[in-house]
Amino acid sequence: MNKEQLKEKIAGRYAGRCEILDHSPRRIYVTIDKKEARDVASFFFQELGARLSICTGLETSHNFEFLYHFSFDEIGLTVTVRAILGKANPEIESIKDIIPAAEWIEYENNELLGIDFIGNPRKRRFILAEDWPDGVYPLRKNGEEHNG
Amino acid sequence: MVKEKFIPLGPYHPLLEEPEFFKLYVEEETIIDAELRIGYNHRGIEKMGESKTFDQVPFLVERICGICSTSHPLAFVLAVEDLAQIQVPERAQYIRTIMAEMERIHSHLLWVGLAGHFLGYNTVFMWAWKAREPLLDTCELMTGNRNHYAMMKIGGVRRDFQPQKLETLKEVLSEIEKFTTMITHAVIDDPVFHARTKGVGVLTKQDAIEMGVVGPVARASGLAIDVRKNQPYAAYDRITWNVITQESGCVFAKAAVRLLEIIESIKIIRQCIKNIPKGEIEIEVREIPAGEGIGLAEAPRGEVFHYVRSNGSNYPERLKIRAPSYMNIASFKRTVIGEKIADAALITAAVDPCYCCTERMGVINKQTNQVMLDGSELVRLSQLKTEEVRKKLKCT
Numbered sequence: 147m148n149k150e151q152l153k154e155k156i157a158g159r160y161a162g163r164c165e166i167l168d169h170s171p172r173r174i175y176v177t178i179d180k181k182e183a184r185d186v187a188s189f190f191f192q193e194l195g196a197r198l199s200i201c202t203g204l205e206t207s208h209n210f211e212f213l214y215h216f217s218f219d220e221i222g223l224t225v226t227v228r229a230i231l232g233k234a235n236p237e238i239e240s241i242k243d244i245i246p247a248a249e250w251i252e253y254e255n256n257e258l259l260g261i262d263f264i265g266n267p268r269k270r271r272f273i274l275a276e277d278w279p280d281g282v283y284p285l286r287k288n289g290e291e292h293n294g
Numbered sequence: 295m296v297k298e299k300f301i302p303l304g305p306y307h308p309l310l311e312e313p314e315f316f317k318l319y320v321e322e323e324t325i326i327d328a329e330l331r332i333g334y335n336h337r338g339i340e341k342m343g344e345s346k347t348f349d350q351v352p353f354l355v356e357r358i359c360g361i362c363s364t365s366h367p368l369a370f371v372l373a374v375e376d377l378a379q380i381q382v383p384e385r386a387q388y389i390r391t392i393m394a395e396m397e398r399i400h401s402h403l404l405w406v407g408l409a410g411h412f413l414g415y416n417t418v419f420m421w422a423w424k425a426r427e428p429l430l431d432t433c434e435l436m437t438g439n440r441n442h443y444a445m446m447k448i449g450g451v452r453r454d455f456q457p458q459k460l461e462t463l464k465e466v467l468s469e470i471e472k473f474t475t476m477i478t479h480a481v482i483d484d485p486v487f488h489a490r491t492k493g494v495g496v497l498t499k500q501d502a503i504e505m506g507v508v509g510p511v512a513r514a515s516g517l518a519i520d521v522r523k524n525q526p527y528a529a530y531d532r533i534t535w536n537v538i539t540q541e542s543g544c545v546f547a548k549a550a551v552r553l554l555e556i557i558e559s560i561k562i563i564r565q566c567i568k569n570i571p572k573g574e575i576e577i578e579v580r581e582i583p584a585g586e587g588i589g590l591a592e593a594p595r596g597e598v599f600h601y602v603r604s605n606g607s608n609y610p611e612r613l614k615i616r617a618p619s620y621m622n623i624a625s626f627k628r629t630v631i632g633e634k635i636a637d638a639a640l641i642t643a644a645v646d647p648c649y650c651c652t653e654r655m656g657v658i659n660k661q662t663n664q665v666m667l668d669g670s671e672l673v674r675l676s677q678l679k680t681e682e683v684r685k686k687l688k689c690t
Contacts, residue, residue: 170376172525173588197519198506200616202601215588215599222525224588247506250330250624273336284341 149174149223152194156225159189173224180212180229180238187241187248190216190227198245199224203255205287210236212261231261240266258285301325301635316626316642323634328627343613348374348582351610352446355600358617360441361404364390364397365593366615367446369600372527374448377587377602380579386450388570390528393437393445394591395559395566396463399470400429401594402552402559405643406477409549412643413490414677418477425473428466435459450576460567467560474556481549489683491545495629495641498543505625508618509596510551511645515543521592533565545644582606593618619645636679 147155153166156176163182167175178186190196196216203212210231217224229238240263242249252263253272260283271278301318319327339358343351352367359366368390375382382390403426410418430440436459437443445451481487497507502515512519520537522530538554540547584606591598596618603612622645630641 169586170379173376175586197503199597200599200601200614200620202612202614204603204612204614206611213601215601217524217597219519219524224525224590226588245506246504247621247624250620284338 147194147218148221152218152221152223152225155194172222173226175226175228177228177230180231183212183214183229184239184241184244186214186227187244190214190225191245194218196225198247198251201248201251201255203259203261203285205259205285207287209233210259210261212236212238212255235262236260237262237264239264242266257283259283260286301638318630318635318638320635323636325630325633325635325638328630330623330627340613340615343610343615345609347608348448348604348610351613352448353444355613355615356442356444356446358615361401362397362593362595362598362617363442364393364445365591365598366600366617368394368528369589369591369598370602370613371446371448371589372591373587373589373600373602374582374604375587376589377585377604378579378582380449380577382450383574383577384529384571385454385573386575387529388566389451389455389575390446391530391533392455392463392563392566392570393443393451394528395563396429396433398559398594399556400426400433402556403429403470403474405552406549409640409643412640412673412676413487414680415487418480421473422477425470429470432459432463432466435462447576448582449579450574452576454575455570460570463563464567467563471557471560474553474560478553478557481553485687486680486684488546489687490640490680491549491644493542494545494637495633495644496542496544497625497629499541501625501628502543505628506621507596507625508621509593510548510555511596511622511625513537513539514547514551516541519597521590521597525590527589527591529566530562532569533562535562535565545640548644582608595619596622636675639673639676 153168153174156164157166160178160182163179165177167177169175191198196218199215199217201212201214203210210233212229212231214227215224216227231238236259238261240248240252242252242265249266250272252266253268255261256263256268257272257274260281274284299320301320302316317329318325339354343354346354352370355366355370356363374380403422407419407422407426410416410422433443434440436455437445437453445453497511497515499516502512502517507515507517508519516539518537518539521527523537535558538551538558540550582604584604586601586603589600589602598618599614599616601612601614602610605611626642626645630638633641
């Protein structure tokens with residue numbers, strides 16, 4: 147499989163429902179609907195044999211984004227799958243039963259950014275201190291106002 | 295009835311890239327479950343990165359880890375260079391490669407020494423650290439510092455290497471090569487080392503894939519992944535070298551991978567010194583456009599991942615950092631269950647997450663919360679086991 151074939155496979159699976167950006171020789175960005183997240187996980191990890199490098203959660207001025215960075219080591223390619231989440235109630239389905247490595251990644255994003263992962267509720271503190279206030283998420287852009 | 299007990303293992307030391315805390319549930323001598331808690335040393339570096347200019351961030355991420363103080367800034371500048379499509383001068387690419395490999399050698403030597411200590415081979419510990427010391431001095435000679443080299447910048451490197459300093463490096467490498475060859479043979483020929491490490495703490499290939507492990511941990515389980523080969527950066531694609539893999543996934547395999555990688559790193563540096571071109575070491579970067587970029591570098595412990603989002607200002611809008619141990623530590627749950635307490639220190643050591651935390655490991659009675667065994671006691675247990683194995687094998 148080479149880069150072009152991979153792009154075709156992705157475009158075929160999510161025909162009309164994804165946007166593919168060929169950023170540079172080793173980087174592709176794919177934007178999908180967040181409802182496809184679990185399908186993306188099984189398609190990339192189980193069918194295409196990609197490795198989940200890490201996920202990035204981030205807040206922009208309009209919304210939240212959750213990015214899955216998949217690494218195709220054999221062809222030296224990093225494919226980032228982007229799901230856009232709502233500003234008011236950011237949530238997305240968990241993929242931890244499909245990719246076990248995602249369990250802690252989801253805990254981390256839940257705790258630091260307040261994204262809810264349906265099917266992977268965090269039972270206790272994972273990164274922040276035990277006495278950190280509930281509902282305050284340090285990586286959010288309005289985090290500063292809670293610092294005082 | 296057996297009382298339920300757990301061993302707290304951790305938390306972390308400021309020197310390392312990630313804090314961690316393991317709770318090992320034990321039944322008699324056997325570990326039956328493990329839990330993880332990280333964040334004891336969470337410094338909010340990702341958030342801090344949003345308030346530093348692009349030029350300041352390399353200094354910040356350099357301080358994530360005292361050992362990987364080349365890998366993190368390198369991954370960051372690669373991310374920004376990917377974002378802005380910046381081409382780095384050839385000489386800078388070679389300098390980056392030399393720096394990264396020096397870091398790998400001193401990190402692996404540190405590991406060899408500590409693994410020796412855990413096994414009760416304190417001679418190995420002292421020898422390995424003796425061999426490592428001249429390399430750190432050479433780092434200081436070439437960059438001004440034993441750690442935190444401040445070499446990486448967007449568009450190149452900050453400091454050039456003079457030819458006579460490269461000659462010193464060559465001499466130091468010859469000594470390290472002699473030592474590593476000697477110690478590798480000693481390890482391969484030692485029946486006690488075999489008995490303590492072969493088949494212990496096995497991470498199967500399937501587990502390695504599921505947990506997404508990287509670096510020597512993945513390579514010891516038969517996954518030939520290495521950013522230097524898969525997505526070559528710096529000068530790695532101009533150089534001949536091998537990715538070291540083993541199939542068994544046990545502690546022995548992890549030790550073998552690291553020892554053999556030292557030899558490969560020496561090969562890489564020698565070729566770099568031979569082929570390094572003359573010329574500029576940086577290009578001027580005036581501004582960083584809006585966009586996003588990903589930088590990957592192979593640290594001694596595996597793939598370092600940096601994601602940078604820019605909105606066109608001087609500051610990153612988001613900086614995401616994933617150090618290799620974040621993935622590797624998770625594999626611990628698959629390797630440690632069913633093993634003995636005396637092997638726990640060694641299995642942790644094989645992942646190479648942090649030694650300082652194993653120093654603080656202790657067995658606590660859950661009912662009374664009383665410390666029954668502390669870190670030094672666990673190391674003693676491990677050393678005692680080596681002693682017993684040695685007697686059983688009748689070698690003195």
